Amino acid sequence: xxxxxxxxxxxxxxxxxxxxxxxxxxxxxxxxxxxxxxxxxxxxxxxxxxxxxxxxxxxxxxxxxxxxxxxxxxxxxxxxxxxxxxxxxxxxxxxxxxxx
Numbered sequence: 001x002x003x004x005x006x007x008x009x010x011x012x013x014x015x016x017x018x019x020x021x022x023x024x025x026x027x028x029x030x031x032x033x034x035x036x037x038x039x040x041x042x043x044x045x046x047x048x049x050x051x052x053x054x055x056x057x058x059x060x061x062x063x064x065x066x067x068x069x070x071x072x073x074x075x076x077x078x079x080x081x082x083x084x085x086x087x088x089x090x091x092x093x094x095x096x097x098x099x100x
Contacts, residue, residue: 015041025060029045
């Protein structure tokens, strides 16, 4: 089995056979060369394009831990504000006063 399942964003390049975690990483490894008519697709080594291999699939570099933590906190805060009226009030107060 190739690891592709319906609904997955994963891609396998038909030219070089490398596996990618998403269409954007697949696109990053290829380059279109040649004249306007009859262009040629060239596959590059994904590592030279800033991609990393994880479990046999090429993907973008890992998000720095600080950015991941900040993103998780923002998501949790946003979800809490949607479901908790007090959290909504706190966010509005912080925005108006410039506090946190």
